[in-house]
Amino acid sequence: MSNEEIAQMFLDIADFLEIENVQWEPRAYRKAALTISSLPVDIKQIYEEGKLMDLEGIGSSISKSIEEYIKTGRMSKYDSLSKKYPLDLRAFRKIQGMGPKRAYALYKKLGIRSINDLKSALESGKIRKLEGFGEKSEMQLKHNLESFMKVKEERKMLGYVIDYFEALAREMRKNGPFFSVEIAGSTRRMKETVGDLDILATSDKPQKGMEFFTGMKQVKEIIVKGDTKTSVKLDIGINCDLRIVENGSFGAAMQYFTGNKDHNVKLRKIAISKGLKLNEYGLFKGSTSIAGATEEKVYETLGLKWIEPELRENTGEIEAARKGTLPKIVKYEEILGDLHVHTKDSDGANSLEEMVAAAEGFGHKFIAITNHSKGLRIANGLDEKRFSVFNNKIDKLNEKSNIKILKGVELEILKDGSVDLSAGVLKNMDFVIGAMHQNTNMPRKELTNRLIRAIESGLINTVAHPTGRKIGERAPFDLDYESIFEACKKNDVLLEIDGFPERSDLPFDMVKLAKVYGIRFSLGSDAHRDMQLRFIRMAGAIARRGWLEKRDVVNTMDYKDIQRLKR
Ligand SMILES: [Zn+2]
Ligand SMILES: [Zn+2]
Numbered sequence: 001m002s003n004e005e006i007a008q009m010f011l012d013i014a015d016f017l018e019i020e021n022v023q024w025e026p027r028a029y030r031k032a033a034l035t036i037s038s039l040p041v042d043i044k045q046i047y048e049e050g051k052l053m054d055l056e057g058i059g060s061s062i063s064k065s066i067e068e069y070i071k072t073g074r075m076s077k078y079d080s081l082s083k084k085y086p087l088d089l090r091a092f093r094k095i096q097g098m099g100p101k102r103a104y105a106l107y108k109k110l111g112i113r114s115i116n117d118l119k120s121a122l123e124s125g126k127i128r129k130l131e132g133f134g135e136k137s138e139m140q141l142k143h144n145l146e147s148f149m150k151v152k153e154e155r156k157m158l159g160y161v162i163d164y165f166e167a168l169a170r171e172m173r174k175n176g177p178f179f180s181v182e183i184a185g186s187t188r189r190m191k192e193t194v195g196d197l198d199i200l201a202t203s204d205k206p207q208k209g210m211e212f213f214t215g216m217k218q219v220k221e222i223i224v225k226g227d228t229k230t231s232v233k234l235d236i237g238i239n240c241d242l243r244i245v246e247n248g249s250f251g252a253a254m255q256y257f258t259g260n261k262d263h264n265v266k267l268r269k270i271a272i273s274k275g276l277k278l279n280e281y282g283l284f285k286g287s288t289s290i291a292g293a294t295e296e297k298v299y300e301t302l303g304l305k306w307i308e309p310e311l312r313e314n315t316g317e318i319e320a321a322r323k324g325t326l327p328k329i330v331k332y333e334e335i336l337g338d339l340h341v342h343t344k345d346s347d348g349a350n351s352l353e354e355m356v357a358a359a360e361g362f363g364h365k366f367i368a369i370t371n372h373s374k375g376l377r378i379a380n381g382l383d384e385k386r387f388s389v390f391n392n393k394i395d396k397l398n399e400k401s402n403i404k405i406l407k408g409v410e411l412e413i414l415k416d417g418s419v420d421l422s423a424g425v426l427k428n429m430d431f432v433i434g435a436m437h438q439n440t441n442m443p444r445k446e447l448t449n450r451l452i453r454a455i456e457s458g459l460i461n462t463v464a465h466p467t468g469r470k471i472g473e474r475a476p477f478d479l480d481y482e483s484i485f486e487a488c489k490k491n492d493v494l495l496e497i498d499g500f501p502e503r504s505d506l507p508f509d510m511v512k513l514a515k516v517y518g519i520r521f522s523l524g525s526d527a528h529r530d531m532q533l534r535f536i537r538m539a540g541a542i543a544r545r546g547w548l549e550k551r552d553v554v555n556t557m558d559y560k561d562i563q564r565l566k567r
Contacts (some may be wrong), residue, residue, distance in 0.1 A: 340524020511546025
C-alpha cells in the first residue's frame with residue numbers, strides 16, 4: 001500500500017473534476033491528497049484503527065474511496081474518470097501553464113496525451129494556431145516544458161520522508177545480513193529537500209544483502225542490481241542507492257557520500273597538499289590506505305576535527321575545523337519543547353488536550369500553544385474574549401498536565417505595523433509570536449518599516465517564519481533583512497525557525513547571518529495536527545546548519561526562563 005499512490009489518484013480526480021467544471025470538490029480532493037501524502041504511517045493502518053475520518057479533509061465519501069482501494073485495489077470513481085480522460089495529468093501538473101483545462105483542450109484539439117505528444121506538437125508549431133493559444137503562449141509552454149525536463153527527479157521535502165527513510169534503515173539493520181547500515185547524502189546533512197536516498201552498509205554476504213534490499217516491500221522497481229551497488233525506486237517515488245563497502249572503507253565512504261560536493265572538493269585538495277589521495281575507499285599514501293574505517297580518522301589524518309554533517313557546506317567549517325574553532329552546535333536532545341503549535345480552536349485539527357498529550361509522548365517538557373488571532377479570519381483567529389476563555393482552559397490543564405503548557409498567540413502584524421490584540425490581553429500571554437500573513441506585497445521600505453514597528457512595539461517575543469517563503473510556492477518577502485536583524489538585536493526580539501517543511505523559515509544561511517548580529521532564536525514546528533509536532537526536528541536541523549549553539553536557542557531553556565523573556 002502506498003499513501004503516495006492514493007494521494008496521486010486524488011490529485012487526478014481533482015483535475016478530472018476541474019475539467020468537468022465541478023465546483024468545490026476538486027479542492028476537497030486536493031486537500032485530502034495533501035493530508036495523505038504527509039502521513040508518517042501507512043494509511044492502511046489508520047483505516048484499520050477506524051480513524052480515517054479523523055484526518056484533516058477526509059470526509060465520508062473520500063474515506064469510502066480509500067476503503068474501496070484498500071479492500072479491492074481499485075477506486076471506481078478514479079477508474080471511470082480516467083477512462084474518460086486518458087491524459088497524463090500527473091506529468092502535466094508539474095508543467096506551469098498546463099492546468100487540467102488547458103491540457104484537456106490540447107487533448108481534444110490535437111490528441112495530446114503525454115509529454116512526448118506535447119513536445120512534438122510544440123516542435124511542429126501546431127499549438128500557436130489553436131484558438132486561445134497563440135505564439136506567445138506556445139513559447140511560454142515550450143520554456144516551461146524545458147524547465148520541467150531539467151528537473152529529472154523531483155525533490156522531496158525531508159520533513160515528510162525522513163521517518164520513512166529511517167524506518168527503512170532500521171528494518172535493514174534488524175532483519176538484513178548487514179554489520180552496519182547508515183544513511184548518507186543530503187539526508188544525513190539534513191538538507192530541507194532531498195533528491196534521492198543514499199544508504200551505505202557493510203556485510204560479509206553482499207549478494208544476500210542486495211537480495212534482502214531488493215525484496216523489501218518499499219521497493220517498487222529495481223533499476224540496477226550489482227554486488228556493490230544497487231539502485232531502486234521506492235514506493236514513495238524516490239530513488240535509493242544501496243552501496244555495500246568494505247569495513248576498512250566505511251568511514252571514507254560515509255564521508256564521500258555525505259558531501260556536499262564543495263566540502264569534498266576542498267578536502268581532496270587538502271589531501272593532495274599533504275601528498276595524499278582521498279576517495280570513497282580511503283585516504284591513501286601511495287597505494288597504502290592510512291585512514292578509512294571511520295570518518296573521524298579521515299578528518300584527523302587531514303589535520304581536522306571531525307565536522308558535524310549539518311555543517312558540511314564549505315562555508316568556513318573546514319577552516320574552523322583546522323583551527324579548532326568549530327561551534328558546539330545545539331544538539332537535537334537539547335531542544336526541550338516547541339514554541340509554535342496550533343489547536344483546532346483556530347485552524348488546527350486536534351484539541352488542546354490531544355496536542356498536549358502528543359507533545360508529552362514526544363518527550364517535550366513544554367509547548368507554547370500559539371493559535372492565530374482575530375485578524376486572520378480565514379484561520380478562525382481568536383479575539384480577546386475567546387483567548388481569555390481558552391487561556392483559562394490552559395490554566396486548568398496545567399494543574400494536571402505532566403508538561404508545561406505556555407499560553408501563546410500567533411499575532412497578526414497589520415499593514416501599519418500595529419498588532420490585532422490589545423496589550424492587556426498580551427500581558428497575560430507567556431509567549432507571543434508576531435507574523436505577517438496578509439498584504440505582504442508592499443514595497444520593500446514599507447514592508448520593512450511595518451515589521452520594525454512591530455519589533456519595537458514591546459509586544460512580541462519572536463518574529464514567526466520571518467521571510468514568509470514557501471518552498472516551490474512563494475518567494476521570500478522583499479525586506480531589508482539587515483535592518484530587521486538590527487532591530488531584533490536592539491529590542492531583544494527573537495527570530496523564529498519554523499520547521500514546517502514547506503516553510504523551513506528562516507533558511508539556514510540567513511540563520512547564520514542573523515547570528516552574527518547577536519540575535520537569539522525560537523524553534524517551532526508550526527504543527528496544525530498532532531503528527532506534525534515531529535517537524536520540530538527540522539527546525540533543529542536548520543538551527544544546526546546555521547551554526548547555532550545551545551545558548552542561541554531559547555527552546556533549550558527552562559520554561560520559566562522563557563516566560564521571563566523580555567517583551
Ligand atoms: Zn503563520
Ligand atoms: Zn502558525
